[in-house]
Amino acid sequence: MKSWKMILVVFVLVLSQILAACGAPAATATEAAPPATEEPTEAPAEPTVEPSPTTPPEPVDIELWAQATVTEAGAPPDDWIAYDVIREELNINLTYVIIPTGEDGEAFINTAAAANELTDLFQAVKANNDNRGALKQLVDLGLVAPVDDLLPLMPERTKTHYNDPLLNSLVTFDGKLYGLAEPPPLPRREGLVIRKDWLDKLELEVPTTPEELLAVAQAFTEQDPDGNGKNDTYGLGGFINGEGLGNRFDFITGAWGLPGVWDFSAPENFGLVVRNEKYPEALAFFKSLVDEKVIDPDWPTLKRDDFRARWKQGLFGIMWEDFAALTNKSNYEPFDTNFPDAEWIPVASLTGPQGDSYYGVYTGRGNIFAVSQTAADAGKGEAIARLLEWIATDGYFLMGFGEEGKNYIIDENGDISTEGLPETEAYSAPERQPFTQMRNQLVFYNSEQEIKARYPTYETINGRTMEPMKFLQFFQSQPWTDGRAVQAILPLANAADFDRFYDEGMLQFVLGQKELNEETWAEYLAGLDALGAADWEASAKQALIDAGLLK
Amino acid sequence: MLHSRTRDAVFFQIGLAVFLTLILLIILIPFWRVIVTAFIPLDIYTRDGVPFFLSPTQWTAEAFKQLLGHSLFPRAMWNSVVITLLGTAISLILTVPLAYGLSTRNLPGRKLIMTLVLFTYLFSPGLIPVYLLITGMKLTNNYLAVILPPAVSVYNTLVMMSFFEGLPEDLKEAARLDGANELQVLWNVILPLSKPILLTIGLFYAVYFWNEFFTPILYLKDSDLLPLPVLLRNILISASFNEYVEYDAFSTSSLESLKAAGVLITMLPMLFIYPWIQRYFTKGTLVGGVKE
Numbered sequence: 101m102k103s104w105k106m107i108l109v110v111f112v113l114v115l116s117q118i119l120a121a122c123g124a125p126a127a128t129a130t131e132a133a134p135p136a137t138e139e140p141t142e143a144p145a146e147p148t149v150e151p152s153p154t155t156p157p158e159p160v161d162i163e164l165w166a167q168a169t170v171t172e173a174g175a176p177p178d179d180w181i182a183y184d185v186i187r188e189e190l191n192i193n194l195t196y197v198i199i200p201t202g203e204d205g206e207a208f209i210n211t212a213a214a215a216n217e218l219t220d221l222f223q224a225v226k227a228n229n230d231n232r233g234a235l236k237q238l239v240d241l242g243l244v245a246p247v248d249d250l251l252p253l254m255p256e257r258t259k260t261h262y263n264d265p266l267l268n269s270l271v272t273f274d275g276k277l278y279g280l281a282e283p284p285p286l287p288r289r290e291g292l293v294i295r296k297d298w299l300d301k302l303e304l305e306v307p308t309t310p311e312e313l314l315a316v317a318q319a320f321t322e323q324d325p326d327g328n329g330k331n332d333t334y335g336l337g338g339f340i341n342g343e344g345l346g347n348r349f350d351f352i353t354g355a356w357g358l359p360g361v362w363d364f365s366a367p368e369n370f371g372l373v374v375r376n377e378k379y380p381e382a383l384a385f386f387k388s389l390v391d392e393k394v395i396d397p398d399w400p401t402l403k404r405d406d407f408r409a410r411w412k413q414g415l416f417g418i419m420w421e422d423f424a425a426l427t428n429k430s431n432y433e434p435f436d437t438n439f440p441d442a443e444w445i446p447v448a449s450l451t452g453p454q455g456d457s458y459y460g461v462y463t464g465r466g467n468i469f470a471v472s473q474t475a476a477d478a479g480k481g482e483a484i485a486r487l488l489e490w491i492a493t494d495g496y497f498l499m500g501f502g503e504e505g506k507n508y509i510i511d512e513n514g515d516i517s518t519e520g521l522p523e524t525e526a527y528s529a530p531e532r533q534p535f536t537q538m539r540n541q542l543v544f545y546n547s548e549q550e551i552k553a554r555y556p557t558y559e560t561i562n563g564r565t566m567e568p569m570k571f572l573q574f575f576q577s578q579p580w581t582d583g584r585a586v587q588a589i590l591p592l593a594n595a596a597d598f599d600r601f602y603d604e605g606m607l608q609f610v611l612g613q614k615e616l617n618e619e620t621w622a623e624y625l626a627g628l629d630a631l632g633a634a635d636w637e638a639s640a641k642q643a644l645i646d647a648g649l650l651k
Numbered sequence: 652m653l654h655s656r657t658r659d660a661v662f663f664q665i666g667l668a669v670f671l672t673l674i675l676l677i678i679l680i681p682f683w684r685v686i687v688t689a690f691i692p693l694d695i696y697t698r699d700g701v702p703f704f705l706s707p708t709q710w711t712a713e714a715f716k717q718l719l720g721h722s723l724f725p726r727a728m729w730n731s732v733v734i735t736l737l738g739t740a741i742s743l744i745l746t747v748p749l750a751y752g753l754s755t756r757n758l759p760g761r762k763l764i765m766t767l768v769l770f771t772y773l774f775s776p777g778l779i780p781v782y783l784l785i786t787g788m789k790l791t792n793n794y795l796a797v798i799l800p801p802a803v804s805v806y807n808t809l810v811m812m813s814f815f816e817g818l819p820e821d822l823k824e825a826a827r828l829d830g831a832n833e834l835q836v837l838w839n840v841i842l843p844l845s846k847p848i849l850l851t852i853g854l855f856y857a858v859y860f861w862n863e864f865f866t867p868i869l870y871l872k873d874s875d876l877l878p879l880p881v882l883l884r885n886i887l888i889s890a891s892f893n894e895y896v897e898y899d900a901f902s903t904s905s906l907e908s909l910k911a912a913g914v915l916i917t918m919l920p921m922l923f924i925y926p927w928i929q930r931y932f933t934k935g936t937l938v939g940g941v942k943e
Contacts, residue, residue: 172886174723175874197872201888204868207778211869214779217786405906412697434697531722 173533245476254489284466291575298325337416357456516553689911714912738860754815796870
């Protein structure tokens with residue numbers, strides 16, 4: 101009995117100690133920062149801005165909520181040099197909070213919004229990437245302040261980051277700019293690629309039409325292109341990513357001029373692409389790929405990671421892939437190890453029977469930042485603009501790459517390099533990732549110098565030069581449909597029902613579960629209309645006209 | 652007749668054994684696959700996928716090295732341990748008196764208190780009021796933000812109350828006759844007899860706090876305070892979005908291996924605790940369920 105009590109008493113004592121220490125162990129950035137006189141911090145690589153005459157005497161506290169570039173790396177430490185520079189040069193005490201991605205991020209923002217506790221500057225987050233929709237919801241609630249007045253306070257950033265009128269119009273409501281639409285991640289970064297070593301072995305040419313694609317896919321499936329003596333390859337591989345058959349097969353419907361879900365080819369054509377009489381022809385071609393068994397049969401259910409494991413296993417020879425997922429050294433290495441003699445090359449947009457040729461739809465969804473009404477009411481707008489302008493100018497290298505000479509150097513060609521730097525200090529090292537967490541959210545704007553640094557050239561196991569930039573440039577040079585306006589289209593009230601009918605119907609036609617003929621296609625369209633397709637098209641068209649996006 | 656009955660019993664036993672073996676396999680096969688996936692080398696995974704068996708020379712702990720060697724791992728593990736221990740302790744400290752009070756039949760206003768307790772079980776206040784309460788109490792970036800809201804589980808209180816009600820009333824009465832007040836009765840008589848329920852309910856709380864994921868995201872904005880499940884999720888998100896994050900694909904394991912290793916890492920501590928208190932488990936949850 102005594103020992104029982106003794107344990108309990110000791111436990112309570114320990115508990116009280118833990119309780120006393122259970123608050124945040126670290127002080128805030130402001131508290132943790134050593135006084136400049138005691139321990140001077142290293143000067144930033146580039147000269148910083150002169151304090152403007154309007155700099156208020158008291159530091160302004162700015163809290164920023166943004167997603168991380170590398171979620172696993174965590175936030176920068178409290179003694180991050182950038183905090184010191186921002187405080188000393190801009191008179192701003194910055195608190196940087198990393199918010200979660202996806203549904204958790206959406207819940208995080210929505211909870212704070214519902215409690216009217218949105219922070220000063222924050223990223224609008226929606227699990228389905230409808231960031232504009234997330235912003236509009238907050239604007240409707242009166243929680244977000246207009247930012248028109250801030251743009252003149254950050255002229256350089258406006259030039260490099262907020263220079264796209266279309267993106268700006270997407271974050272404009274009732275004539276006021278409410279969002280800071282950051283440049284989208286590299287646009288048009290995905291494309292069609294083919295195994296050149298397989299083509300060479302079978303003495304085939306790169307396909308240029310759907311029919312040629314089918315023929316090459318058949319050869320890849322039936323003629324043992326990897327020479328292992330087994331019938332274990334497919335011509336084509338893929339997975340469904342998005343509505344209908346997904347954007348990864350847009351290169352097929354694009355050959356009939358109908359990529360994506362909406363027809364943006366001309367204002368008079370605007371509507372769902374399935375309305376177009378050529379759409380069943382495109383589907384019939386897709387069906388022929390399935391019927392001929394030249395596509396990896398798991399494509400309807402395959403997940404992205406499994407798909408990527410499969411091309412690295414050499415299962416298929418034609419696919420649609422993100423340039424970085426394919427060519428970045430770390431992503432390419434497993435494939436290179438398995439098949440050192442193999443080579444993927446980009447394929448140009450296929451030309452359809454009527455001469456149509458589209459690679460895909462470019463939707464240009466990027467990050468959107470907003471200033472809370474609370475921050476605006478507290479007079480923090482000018483300080484926020486000062487911070488953002490600094491990130492785009494004097495703070496650009498510090499926030500995107502680290503300190504010059506320590507984490508990066510500028511070589512004789514003007515390129516960013518890590519040559520001669522200690523491995524763990526290079527900006528690209530895992531250890532350095534916490535220090536550049538804002539780079540994909542608020543820093544990078546896709547300049548050539550930046551892209552070169554982000555996607556460096558390297559040598560494969562066999563000494564072949566791999567240039568990710570070449571793939572990117574090729575993909576970007578293809579004919580894409582500008583579908584950025586799609587962000588202004590609100591989802592249907594019964595979107596779940598509509599999407600299910602749309603997706604399943606399309607899949608049934610392609611898999612042969614439902615016969616594809618005029619009658620069944622008309623039934624399919626009638627089914628969509630019964631779920632509100634026609635009304636949705638009308639409202640979408642009106643929304644685009646209202647936003648000035650359908651001209 | 653007797654022979655037939657014996658034969659029936661044997662068939663029943665065989666049938667039962669087959670059935671239980673099947674159930675065991677249904678549980679073990681996915682678990683085995685998780686283990687193989689966690690230990691599979693990247694080159695084999697990218698070449699062959701996940702086989703059912705790996706030869707002993709092929710096993711690699713690379714995924715574990717990557718997760719356990721992550722610079723934030725020790726801190727996240729510490730946070731999880733503190734949240735779990737502190738949360739379990741606070742929960743038990745709050746649950747025991749409540750359950751004991753409610754188990755006392757002559758407690759004035761017992762019905763009203765019980766109604767109020769059950770009311771919170773049936774009607775949750777929802778996320779926003781709790782968020783306002785936590786931020787109003789300035790508890791953001793404090794472990795208590797994660798610990799206090801779920802500190803008293805009504806379900807666990809009722810289970811514990813039921814256990815207390817099952818203890819012989821005579822023992823309490825004897826202590827009262829010796830001059831003990833209710834606190835002394837609880838301390839000197841009830842608690843020493845309640846090891847099974849304390850361990851059982853403690854385990855319930857510990858598992859809950861160990862796995863707690865969303866509230867840390869909501870209230871612990873300082874990434875130094877985030878617990879293990881959040882870190883593991885962040886690592887997996889990074890690994891699955893590596894095409895957008897140009898030079899961060901540092902993984903020497905496949906995403907699937909990382910996921911599987913993450914599952915095992917988070918599961919193991921609880922897996923070790925269960926057998927230790929298993930003998931109390933049934934007793935703790937069932938005693939008091941049936942009254943004489």
